[in-house]
Amino acid sequence: MNKHVDKQLRMSRYTSILDNGLRVELLPMPGYHKTYAVMSADVGSVDTDFTLSDGSQVHLPAGTSHYLEHKLFEKKDHDAFDLFGKLGADSNAFTDFTRTAYLFSTTSKLHQCLDVLLDFVQDPYFTPALVNKERGIIASEIRMYQDQPSERLYMGMMGNLYPNDPMHNDIAGTVRSIQQITADDLYQLYDAFYQPANMSLLVVGKLDPEQTMEWISDNQSRKEFRPGYQRPSSLKIADPSGHDVIASGQVKMPVHRSSVMVGLRGVQQFENGRERLKYRLSAELLLALLFDENSDNFLKLYNQGIIDDTFGYQFEMQRGFHFACFSTSTDKDDQFIDSVRQILDQADKELISSRQQFNMIKRAWLGRLIGLLDSPETVAERFAGKLYDNALLTDEIACLKGISIDDLSSVINQLIKPGHLTTYKVLRQN
Structure with a gap:
């Protein structure tokens, strides 16, 4: 574990890249009572078309990354939100154009919370029944945004700026596109991007860096991941010169x-x-x-x-x-x-x-x-x-x-x- 000290700001930063490729950043803040952890994957709503390391092409419906974020919390016999709640922690997640993140905040039981975070993010469970159950919820969310003038204004502008690129789609997709998302689509996206070498974990606030790093390393040592991971290539701008902008x-x-x-x-x-x-x-x-x-x-x-x-x-x-x-x-x-x-x-x-x-x-x-x-x-x-x-x-x-x-x-x-x-x-x- 590498330590960097910012003497001017009086803050220490601990960094380690684990054997499986996961990058861990720890930023202890003495005197604080709360701890925040964010686990991020380098994948977002624009990553619908990508090329795997074997050269095969993948095309997924708009909104797949956001859909996966929703469903990743739900497992066969429990929901990760409930586990965090029992530990007295707040949890959430978000998807943007190029990143998906899962986070929690807690004032106690940091070890258990870290295990919950790492375990639910690294253990996908998608079934047709669970995926179908989410369609109405996300469709309602999309329709709600479509009724908001500020959202229509922003997405209209994005559609003009990037008419031939996935950025012109809402991060959640469209009511039509989410009807096409299957459990297999979620697994395909997960397998392509949710590998430790394409992810990072940041823990900030009340923590002991040596002990926290030991907890994370122990958790990861109990799991097996794909060796030699190569991130798929994705998001090739249709017109890099920008000449396709609609006036x-x-x-x-x-x-x-x-x-x-x-x-x-x-x-x-x-x-x-x-x-x-x-x-x-x-x-x-x-x-x-x-x-x-x-x-x-x-x-x-x-x-x-x-x-x-x-x-x-x-x-x-x-x-x-x-x-x-x-x-x-x-x-x-x-x-x-x-x-x-x-x-x-x-x-x-x-x-x-x-x-x-x-x-x-x-x-x-x-x-x-x-x-x-x-x-x-x-x-x-x-x-x-x-x-x-x-x-x-x-x-x-x-x-x-x-x-x-x-x-x-x-x-x-x-x-x-x-x-x-x-x-x-x-x-x-x-």
């Missing part, structure tokens, strides 16, 4: 006020996760500089009635793709679109005169990230596994310190391309 789209819904979203697709590729992390932080700093509520751009648009308190922006980065988006509820949707375009087009000029604002925003962000270290839950939830080469919050802080205003200029040159921009509107029905 605009809209839908009408029974809403009180129309809303609009502008999406900007990035096409920059990265050789490693730490480059990806630096790019993401630089892009987020750039967007804050241009659109934060204290910026001149925000105040101008707000005073003109083009945006209101519903305005928001975000930068999303996942394995193989990334994008920025900007949204608001407004009666001046075309003016909002034109204003966002103009701000992005003039970003390089604004950056020249914004060195002081950059330093202020960067210091504020550093303070915010350092403050997040007080929360074991946040430290655990920000861990993105292989996406950023297993970077923890402490690594984010170190990376952010090294970012200069020139890095923001590079993001402008790489990200802001007029042909990669789309708009989507949710309009009020008359």
